[in-house]
Amino acid sequence: MGRTTNYSTEKRTMILEYLKAHKDESVSVKDIENSLNSNLDKSVNVTTIYRYLDKLSNEGQVLKHTSENGSKSTYQYINPDKLCHNHLHMKCTSCGKVMHMDCSFMDEFMRHIFVHHKFTIECKTSMIYGVCNECK
Amino acid sequence: MGRTTNYSTEKRTMILEYLKAHKDESVSVKDIENSLNSNLDKSVNVTTIYRYLDKLSNEGQVLKHTSENGSKSTYQYINPDKLCHNHLHMKCTSCGKVMHMDCSFMDEFMRHIFVHHKFTIECKTSMIYGVCNECK
């Protein structure tokens, strides 16, 4: 969790702002690229996006998920105060929204898994897919 | 679920037997390829493996998962009598073993998610990662 040097650059600001603006979703590199490069004068290279996302992911500021039936990873900004390693996440396969399962039942669930299935869940990399209320 | 024509060929038998022999794990195409092609006289092409896995996946005979921090998919054979769309699965990131969470608590969990989070889980594509008892 050691905070490394963190230059503030225009490109990084653009990427981070996109992530913050879409904090309810888990977005792909393509999403970011397409959005940022619609402003033709201010473009960001894919490599830069990958590297910065990787950095943010290591610092715990975004969650990285590699899932669904493409081989594409998606990334989601998380509020610094959210303890995302303590609860699971549910992603709507229709609209892409990601919900935090941060309720008391989560603890019960983890305990059950641990006691009855002898399995220690790693929330950070797990993702539950399904359909949200609005999309039904 | 409509059963399509299903030719029985030597290659398919080889692949299916490998899957059955590793039904506790979710295996990659590379795994299958490497294993089958250690018999130098009887080799199977990667394309064939992909196409057959795709077919089996559509028929519901294997679960396809695209996860973890590589962009690799893994596949797991499931017994025809297992109702894998009714429960979640837990995969050990260390040994690759996949456990079926088919217990009564699962229903309770699904109900909680549905009632309190207004979210309908799709078990087939979801995967919970963590570490199993033996690997701890």
Add this chain to the structure above:
DNA sequence: TTGCGTGCAAAGGTTTTGCATGGCA
């Protein structure tokens, strides 16, 4: 000035597709 950030091109790895051939039913 120093070291990190960025872009470009190229490479690496996984998965898909087109096409001709082979093989089951």
Add this chain to the structure above:
DNA sequence: TGCCATGCAAAACCTTTGCACGCAA
């Protein structure tokens, strides 16, 4: 015989890496 299965090569993607240059501190 009529399809489907297979292999090969190539293409399509996503992601990573090397290297030279740019830029924040």
